[in-house]
Amino acid sequence: MIDVRDVSRVYRRGVDQVHALEHVTLHIPAGRFVALMGPSGSGKSTLLNLLAGLDRPDTGEVVVAGQALAGLDEDGLAAWRARHVGLVFQFYNLLPVLTAVENVELPLLLTGLGRSERRRRAEIALAAVGLAERADHRPQQLSGGEQQRVAIARAIVTDPDLLVADEPTGDLDARSAVEILTLLRELNRAFEKTVVMVTHDPRAERFVDQVMRLDKGVLVDGGSA
């Protein structure tokens, strides 16, 4: 499903160069639930961005679901993300002017689906995360855990091959964090979605198939899942 081959990424911060990733190679088969862990600044989010097609490596190659991402231009990457990747952020990042179901429906604007079909699928996705009754609530009317569920529904509504989550429990209380981890696990198992999650949360280890650890931009554990 995911092949990362000898990938390096360097950021320039003023006159300094930050080696966010150095010669990382890993393989994640389809249907796996993988946690990327490591201290702050270890390169977890950078690696996640590369897997999601949000960023490009300076060297090396990223292949996801048979697609070499280097061969796509910016618009091509955007279209690829819309079809193949579902994204979940730490701070949910729902549009405050839209209701829960409208937020979930948003990625479907990029498909050729009709209006009623878009709404139907959004309602199904919202029901899948247990928030069917909160469909018409605005984000500010929902708890943090509920907002993250809506964000997960938004991530899965296009039925992507890959679900990437950047610290999905980082802004949640303990109970909500467990609920979100459980939900991700269920989605991984029920729909055989490949899930890659960046997390600091040690509880996550109980829910995932494998933990990959990074330190100072180097993969130190679990390069092959």
Add this chain to the structure above:
Amino acid sequence: MTYPRLILRNLWRHPLRTVLTTLSIALSIFLVCAVLTLPGALEAVFAHWSSDVRITVHHKAGLTYWLPYAFLAKMRNLPHVAAVNHYSWFGGVYDEPKNMFPNFAVDPETVAQMWPDYGIDPAALERFRKIRNAALVGEQTMAKFGWRIGQEITLKGTVFPVDLTLRIVGVIPAASGNPVVLWFNYRYLSEAMEPRFGTALAGPTGVVGMIWLRADSPAHVGEIMRTVDALFRNSEAEVAAETEKSFIQSFTSTFEGLIRVVLAVGFLVVLAVVLIAANTSAMGVRERLPEIAVLKSLGFRRRPILAVLLAESTLQGLVGGVLGSAAAWVILGALNRAGRTAGGAFLGPLGSFHMSAGVAAEGVAVALVVGVVAGAVPAWNGARLNVVDALRRLF
């Protein structure tokens, strides 16, 4: 969820800000419509006030020079001249110097023939002919001084050293386009002045201010003017003949510079509103950078993001334009209607504004341009946001 719904929701994110920005656009478009109406309004005034068969004849050296009374008889005999009248500026004031208004001594015998388009009551015209000290008064002047028909008023002469007591016998309707003037019998002035001058003004050695001619057809106006100019060339008083429209325009040509200034101010107002709207738009986009980054991460490309952001400012411009144009249409229309009434004198030139559908459309078009220009740069900056940089910076 549809793109139009997303645009509307985004616009209504900060209702007060949206309303105020839209109203500022609307106000500027209202001003633009009023400014664009100004030249047309003046043109309409000229067209309305002037006849295509009336000709004015005045001294070539200027309006302050008198013409011999004897010229009237010569002009009556010219081919295609249907009527002849004359104007003599009396310069009378009512009660106190500030009450100066246009009052002229005319020939009451041919008022009906010369100004049939003024819509003066025939009975009033008949009284004007028969009563020696009769006066016809413009509707707005009647209203201004609270005069009524049958009332006697006294005008203190400033050009002629005599006070005249006049009896108001009729009204010159506001719809004539000449609603402030007062006319009285030239012979009455002549008789009043005769003891001082020792001769009648209305006589072989008398004078008049200017002469009015009425052609029997618009087709003969040019010919008459050429004939008149030629007839008195090298005479004791060379004359200049011109159409009534040209004559009126000569009084208002000094306004042309003012109109240009007003137009320039109008467009500066638009420019100021563009800057305000652009600032508001930029502020809105800056606040939404996290959302734009999320949209891009979800797979939205530059074009739909650019389109959504641009559509927001364009829609705001359109709504402001429609509101501004509609308000201008209603308010200028109401002023125009009020200006046609006797009580509308206080409106002055404002009462002459008549906004056309074309000006309304221009107002909406200007507002659309305001919306597009104001939103273009912020929308472009938002659309080309680097998603990784934005996510790293913002979250």
